[in-house]
Amino acid sequence: MLYVKERNGENVVLRGARVLDPAEGIDATLDVRIDNGVIAAVAPEVDAGDHRVVDATGLVLAPAFVDPHVHLRTPGREDEETVASGTAAAAAGGFCAILAIPNTDPVVDSAATLGALIETARREAEVPVGFMAAITRGQKGDELTDMAELAASGAIAFTDDGIPVASAGMMRRALQYASVTGRPLVLHCEEASLSHGSHVHEGSVAAELGFAGYPSVAESIMVERDLALAAYEDQPLHLMHLSAAESVAALRRAREAGVRASGEVTPHHLVLTDEAVRSLDSNLKMNPPLRAESDRIALLDALRDGTIEAIATDHAPHARHEKDAPFEEAPFGVIGLETAFAVLNTRLVRPGLLSLATLVDRMSTGPARIFGIDRPRVAVGATANLVLLDLEREWDVRADGFRSRSANSWLLGATLTGSVVMTIAAGATAYQLVHAR
Amino acid sequence: MTIRLVNDELRPPQPPPRRHLLSVADLTRDDVERLLGTARTFEASMERELKKLPTLKGRLIVNLFYESSTRTSSSFELAAKRLSADTLNIKSVGSSVDKGESLKDTALTLGAYDPDVIVIRHPQIGAPQLVANVTDAHIVNAGDGKHQHPTQALLDLYTLQQELGRLEGLHVAIVGDVLHSRVARSLIQAFELVGIRCTLVGPPALLPRGLGVEATTDINAIRDADVVYVLRMQNERMEQGANYVPSLREYAAQWGITPERLSPGQKVMHPGPMNRGVEIDPRVADSIDSLVEAQVRSGLVVRMAVLYDVLTGGPVGVRALAAAEVA
Numbered sequence: 001m002l003y004v005k006e007r008n009g010e011n012v013v014l015r016g017a018r019v020l021d022p023a024e025g026i027d028a029t030l031d032v033r034i035d036n037g038v039i040a041a042v043a044p045e046v047d048a049g050d051h052r053v054v055d056a057t058g059l060v061l062a063p064a065f066v067d068p069h070v071h072l073r074t075p076g077r078e079d080e081e082t083v084a085s086g087t088a089a090a091a092a093g094g095f096c097a098i099l100a101i102p103n104t105d106p107v108v109d110s111a112a113t114l115g116a117l118i119e120t121a122r123r124e125a126e127v128p129v130g131f132m133a134a135i136t137r138g139q140k141g142d143e144l145t146d147m148a149e150l151a152a153s154g155a156i157a158f159t160d161d162g163i164p165v166a167s168a169g170m171m172r173r174a175l176q177y178a179s180v181t182g183r184p185l186v187l188h189c190e191e192a193s194l195s196h197g198s199h200v201h202e203g204s205v206a207a208e209l210g211f212a213g214y215p216s217v218a219e220s221i222m223v224e225r226d227l228a229l230a231a232y233e234d235q236p237l238h239l240m241h242l243s244a245a246e247s248v249a250a251l252r253r254a255r256e257a258g259v260r261a262s263g264e265v266t267p268h269h270l271v272l273t274d275e276a277v278r279s280l281d282s283n284l285k286m287n288p289p290l291r292a293e294s295d296r297i298a299l300l301d302a303l304r305d306g307t308i309e310a311i312a313t314d315h316a317p318h319a320r321h322e323k324d325a326p327f328e329e330a331p332f333g334v335i336g337l338e339t340a341f342a343v344l345n346t347r348l349v350r351p352g353l354l355s356l357a358t359l360v361d362r363m364s365t366g367p368a369r370i371f372g373i374d375r376p377r378v379a380v381g382a383t384a385n386l387v388l389l390d391l392e393r394e395w396d397v398r399a400d401g402f403r404s405r406s407a408n409s410w411l412l413g414a415t416l417t418g419s420v421v422m423t424i425a426a427g428a429t430a431y432q433l434v435h436a437r
Numbered sequence: 438m439t440i441r442l443v444n445d446e447l448r449p450p451q452p453p454p455r456r457h458l459l460s461v462a463d464l465t466r467d468d469v470e471r472l473l474g475t476a477r478t479f480e481a482s483m484e485r486e487l488k489k490l491p492t493l494k495g496r497l498i499v500n501l502f503y504e505s506s507t508r509t510s511s512s513f514e515l516a517a518k519r520l521s522a523d524t525l526n527i528k529s530v531g532s533s534v535d536k537g538e539s540l541k542d543t544a545l546t547l548g549a550y551d552p553d554v555i556v557i558r559h560p561q562i563g564a565p566q567l568v569a570n571v572t573d574a575h576i577v578n579a580g581d582g583k584h585q586h587p588t589q590a591l592l593d594l595y596t597l598q599q600e601l602g603r604l605e606g607l608h609v610a611i612v613g614d615v616l617h618s619r620v621a622r623s624l625i626q627a628f629e630l631v632g633i634r635c636t637l638v639g640p641p642a643l644l645p646r647g648l649g650v651e652a653t654t655d656i657n658a659i660r661d662a663d664v665v666y667v668l669r670m671q672n673e674r675m676e677q678g679a680n681y682v683p684s685l686r687e688y689a690a691q692w693g694i695t696p697e698r699l700s701p702g703q704k705v706m707h708p709g710p711m712n713r714g715v716e717i718d719p720r721v722a723d724s725i726d727s728l729v730e731a732q733v734r735s736g737l738v739v740r741m742a743v744l745y746d747v748l749t750g751g752p753v754g755v756r757a758l759a760a761a762e763v764a
Contacts, residue, residue: 204647210562210583210622213646280563324541326561328582 001156002097002128002373003121004087007428009037010384013048014422017056017388021063021378022357023365032061034384037427042380054422056388062360063376064096064387064423066367067337068186068264069161069240069312072129074120075113076105081317081405083117084124086337089315089404091126091430093337094420096376096385097368099130102139103162109134109145111153118154127425130156130371132186135174139163142170144177151181156371159186161240166192168225175235184371186238189222189247190288199328201274201289209278211328214289220246227254227261236260238370241314243269243288245298252307262370264312265299267340268410271347272296276410282323282330283410286314300348304358309366311359313340317406335404339397339411341389345418349391356391388422390433395419456747457576459565460585461626469630473595475742476735483519483738492745493520496553501543501568502579503529503559508709508733509579509588513556516740525552540564541571548572553748557581575747583619589708590623592739593666594631596732600704601663605632610659612692613668613716615652616643616681620708621668625650636662639692642681656692660700664728667694667707667717689715696720704728 012034019030019042026042033041033051067090073081083100090098100117102108108117114133121129133155137143139162147158158178164187165171178185195218200206202213223239227250230237242248242263251263266286274290284290302308316333323330341363348354368375376385397414399407423431457463482490498517502510510526517524527547534543540559547555548571555574557565562584569576580586598604609628615621615637625648628635637644637652638659644652659665670688682688694705695718705721706728713719721727 202646204649207645207647208622210585210619280566321539321541324567325539326559326564326567326582328561 001154002130002426003118003154004125004128004426005121005123009427010034010424010429011036011051012429013046013051013053014056014061014386014388015048015053017059017061019061019378020357020360022361023063023375024377024379026378027357032378032386034424034427037384039378039380039382039384042378054388058390059421060356060389060391061378062387062389063364063378064385064425065094065341065363066371066373066376067093067095067098067313067315067340068238068310068367068371069266070098070100070315070337071103071317071333072100073317074104074117077319079405080319082124083120083129084126085403085405086315086317087124087126087129089335089337089402091423091425092403092420093339094341094387094389094423095127095337096387096423096425096430097128097130097373098337099132099156099371101159101161102132102134107134107139108132108155109137109139111146111149114150114153114155126430127423130373132157132159134158135160135165135185136170141166144174147177147181147183151183155183157184157186157238159188159240161186161188164188164190164192164222168229171226172229172233175229175233175237179235184236184238186240187226188240189219189226191218191222194218194221199285199289200277201291203274203292205274205277209280211277216244216246216291216295219244219288220250223247223250227251227259230254230261231257231259236262239263241266241269241288241312242299242308243291243295245295248298248302248307252302255307262310263302263308264310264367265303265308266312266314267336267343268334269299270296270303270311271343272410277327280327281410282325282327283334283408283412285327285330285332286316286334287332300353303362304354309362310370311340311344311362312367313337315404316408317404318408319406320408323408334408334410335402335406336409338402338404339409339416341420342395342416342418343411345391346416350417384424384427386424387420389418390421391418393417393419455569455573455575456750457565457569457578458587458743458747459569459576459578461587461590461623461630464587464630466630469591469594469627472591472739472742472746473598475745476595476738479738479741479745489519489521491521493517493522493748496522496748497550498522498524498554498556498744499547499550499552499574500524500526500579501547501555501557502527503534503557503564504580506558506579508736509558512733512736512740513579516737516744519737520741520744522553522744525550540567544568544571548574554744577743577747580619583617584622586619586623588736588740588743589620590627591743592732592735593624593706593708594627595735595739596706596728597633597664599735600728600731606634607664608634608636608662609664609666610636610638610662611666611668612638612656612659612694614643614670614681615639615648615668616645617671618668624666640682640688656698659694659698659703662703664704664706665694665699667705669708669710670712670715685715692716693718694721696724699726702726706732708732
């Protein structure tokens with residue numbers, strides 16, 4: 001279900017890092033030896049033998065990250081991102097696996113399109129990629145895709161992200177049929193008749209600036225509908241990029257009632273509110289929109305208590321000339337793979353709002369569990385999926401600094417603290433910071 | 438003292454900071470009073486036989502209009518001409534905008550002529566700011582989508598000051614389609630700056646949530662106001678089937694401003710163009726209490742003041758203006 005180009009397994013000793021793997025209950029200064037891509041020893045001092053040695057003193061070694069929501073724009077918009085550039089960006093962000101969204105051109109709704117993508121990934125993916133397929137043909141909401149065949153061909157999940165399934169009847173059929181595939185449905189919840197034509201959260205900022213309001217209830221009403229259907233059909237579902245307090249409350253209630261529902265939140269919804277839109281910067285235009293401070297607090301609380309198990313970047317590359325337009329004309333979406341860890345470390349971990357252990361869990365273990373991916377972990381015998389982090393390093397976010405083909409980041413010009421020093425994905429080194437230390 | 442002056446003269450001249458008028462939110466009360474004062478000075482000069490002033494001779498002012506406009510575009514053009522500036526009028530129809538040129542590219546193209554001021558009207562929020570980011574010109578917002586129309590708010594303040602003799606303590610009821618109105622958004626901020634009490638009145642779906650201003654759906658709330666400011670029903674901004682109001686007929690019956698709904702002596706304003714018989718009864722539009730024509734006259738001198746202010750900067754009193762005229 002995950003595809004990557006052939007690379008040589010790493011032989012390396014990472015010496016003296018603070019090894020942090022919350023799921024394994026490890027937080028100690030240890031050496032880690034990797035033999036041919038597999039963790040061979042985790043101990044206070046290991047024999048390096050012929051291995052390359054990386055002095056990791058003062059750094060944190062953690063399970064590498066898993067991003068369940070990435071737009072790779074391939075096929076169709078290779079000017080914005082390719083499998084090669086998107087996975088290189090992921091590697092630089094500390095990710096050992098990413099999941100690609102099928103709202104491409106053409107939409108990934110057939111085994112042929114999916115097969116071509118898998119072949120591309122086997123040729124050029126720097127880190128393992130999983131591909132989601134559409135729930136309905138062409139994401140038109142009319143007919144189900146051949147979900148069983150798509151799952152057998154390698155689809156990791158199903159989503160109509162971008163153009164959500166409007167009809168409750170169609171959603172019910174999708175939930176029923178997805179059970180045959182064993183793969184989860186992944187839902188972008190938006191009632192289009194409430195959000196139609198709008199760009200900014202309905203609140204005082206939209207009212208003052210004149211933007212058509214995209215109310216919270218446009219999301220939460222659909223979250224409630226889909227959770228009700230999932231409960232009725234007793235099927236699992238995963239809610240994408242939650243933004244509203246009411247949606248979080250609905251997810252919490254459903255989970256307490258035993259519904260197999262999970263949720264994700266983006267870095268931008270965790271640290272920004274609609275106040276940021278006053279700048280009219282089109283890199284603050286995303287769907288769902290940035291919401292009120294009370295929503296942001298609710299999302300952060302849910303992330304802490306585990307109601308929301310996963311952080312997802314919703315990495316959405318856009319061509320420069322398309323974002324260089326008035327706010328309403330510019331497309332929705334921002335990139336996030338290369339800044340996710342650093343911005344959350346800077347804005348949440350360092351001020352004491354979120355523990356590093358919880359951040360690592362929600363960026364790695366949480367999303368892996370939801371999608372049935374082998375959990376990245378620091379354990380002898382496990383394939384090395386590790387990230388080495390420098391929590392103190394400061395760096396500037398610059399348009400020419402991205403491995404992504406696009407630079408539509410809301411963080412351009414910001415200084416962040418904390419960076420990825422090295423990423424080992426599926427046993428091979430996918431990224432190493434140049435000039436580190 | 439002398440040494441300091443010499444040093445100052447030897448210092449390379451600093452380019453003046455670029456001044457824009459993008460939003461009323463960027464203005465202080467002092468700015469508003471200075472602009473209204475300058476406008477009064479210009480109004481006095483308009484009583485001469487020869488109305489043209491040499492003040493902005495040699496300056497290039499580009500009027501870039503992406504939306505149709507009569508009042509705003511004609512008054513900006515005339516304001517520039519009365520100040521002896523060169524003008525270049527670009528309309529989206531018949532220009533390369535028709536061929537799909539982006540706003541950024543059009544701005545870069547016009548910027549290559551080194552205009553001193555670009556006056557822009559555009560259907561999208563923030564378009565003037567985008568032009569300000571990519572050119573070196575001073576930018577004056579002549580209306581951007583539903584966002585701002587700062588010169589309209591200034592000319593309305595000027596009209597109120599001239600006609601009612603004061604601003605502070607007045608009560609204005611703004612009636613109608615607030616949701617789609619850039620005029621209302623600019624006015625609300627301008628009224629707050631000068632201490633005018635503001636009440637919004639209109640159908641529920643056309644009163645945006647979260648504006649933080651006194652608002653009601655009850656048309657009787659206009660009775661206490663000194664002035665009733667009537668907004669145009671913006672049919673062109675209402676998508677089909679949105680049902681903001683059941684029908685224009687229903688709107689007129691419930692919220693239309695008729696002589697019966699007004700208190701004696703209440704003044705009425707409208708930014709134009711009017712839909713007579715919809716938001717405003719023709720008897721009200723043509724009554725002696727209507728300030729609509731005064732608003733149009735104010736538009737010319739206020740826009741002269743705005744062009745003068747962005748180009749010359751600093752406080753502009755009568756004396757400074759006289760000096761500029763001599764120059």
